[in-house]
Amino acid sequence: MQLSDFNFDLPDELIARYPLDTRSSSRLLHLDAQGQYHDHQFTDILDLLNDGDLLILNDTKVMKARLKGKRATGGAVEVLVERLQDAHIAHCHIKASNSPKAGAELFIGTEEIKVTVQGRHENLFIVEFSQPILDVLDRCGQLPIPPYFNREAEAIDTERYQTVFNDPSKLASVAAPTASLHFDQALLEKLEAKGIHKAFVTLHVGAGTFLPVRTDDIANHVMHSEWCDVPAHTVELIRETKARGNKVIAVGTTATRAVESAAQAHNSVLDAWVGDTQIFIYPGYDFKVVDRLITNFHLPESTLLMLVSALSNRDNILNAYQHAVATQYRFFSYGDAMLIDRFTG
Incomplete structure (x- = not known):
């Protein structure tokens, strides 16, 4: 596939350079398993997930790098x-x-x-x-907020560019796992009360997440290296979820890359794993762990856009993005969210 296959027009005014007043007040675009999209509020995630499902969250913390x-x-x-x-x-x-x-x-x-x-x-x-x-x-130090904010870090970023569940002992990222920024403590408690479980992985996000792809043929792109840890307890929770027929929902592309890297490291069978990953997920990739993905809207021609296109497909994603632009969803790190189901056609 060519890099140009993942391009789309994005008006500058749709780039969210500041967070909303409340974390969970974002909009949510659901792209279902048949490739149809549906408009929601992020708090509707309570109704879109089921008792027994499992959220995979990245508990890294952003350094003032x-x-x-x-x-x-x-x-x-x-x-x-x-x-x-x-x-x-x-x-x-x-x-x-x-x-x-x-x-x-x-x-x-x-x-x-x-x-x-x-x-x-x-x-x-x-x-x-x-x-x-x-x-x-x-x-x-200053928080290394994304370059597309076109501003210096401000006081509001100190709280809002961190997840509410970050582990202070895992202070090593230079970018936030931004899909998780939509979750506040009240929403997490409501999800838990409904019987939706959570498990943690760690992937320390590097600045390479913002680097452009410089090869026309995307298969020639080499990913940057990032350290991650998929602990045994999380693996056990994933196995139990799959065994009872529930869904594993990765919160963000970093959580996705972590669990899929752990499976890749063990010949496609998920097991506990610690190490550096350069996994590059693009259309044609066969997901071993992730059934659904909560994520933000990503940059044109980015590896993150390629990853989400692998879970649904490129046409479904670009159609959904076209709708998001037309209906003025907010894009990138402080923007709105998507829930993407694995495409079954």
Whole structure:
């Protein structure tokens, strides 16, 4: 398939650059198993899921990963921490007028915390901080909100660009699992009262989630690597759900990639797994775990749009997106949601 097969026209005014006042007040477009779409409010998810179904949620937490600083010569730099190697060493993106060489020293914040460039690993810089990285991020960092917001992070993002169920011990993402941003505590409690279960995986979202696909033939695209953990308890809950004939609903593309990676790692049979994944899900992929998906609306020509097209199909997704544009759904991280059923025709 060609990259151009996943293009669509999106008016700029439909990009949601700020969240709604209430998390669960978004709209929801349901794309059913026959490829028909239906308009709802997000709180209607209570009626669209069944007693005994299982939600798979990503419990990662977003770091304040964007740091502003300067070079020894005074030139401005921006450091985006992508992955922690240990307490002092990280793999980072660095924006500067000239690419820094090994041995270059950068200085972060008003405290001028020293960061030394050690070298490169693929497209990332390996850097050493003079102080513990998480402490530096807490004091000096900004939340790395998506580039299409076209604004700096603000106070509202501190709460709203995190899920209500994030695990503080899993502070390692540079982007939120945004489908989960629609869930507030009241809605989660109502789902639990109805008998809809939940289980957690962890996938630390990297900045690569925003990178464009640069190959015309999508099969030639190489995905960025992200660390994930699918624990044994979650695997057991998925097995029990399948055994009683209920549905496994992934909340977001990151939860989808986590559980499908765990199955892929064990010859298509789901089992507990920890590791780096570069799984690329696009039309033709045979899902091993996920029956339904709650997700946001995605960028044209993105790997996320390709993933959702694999669960339904490309024509169904693009038809639904055309309807969403015409009826002014809000797009991307702070936008509205979709519930997508696996297409049966």
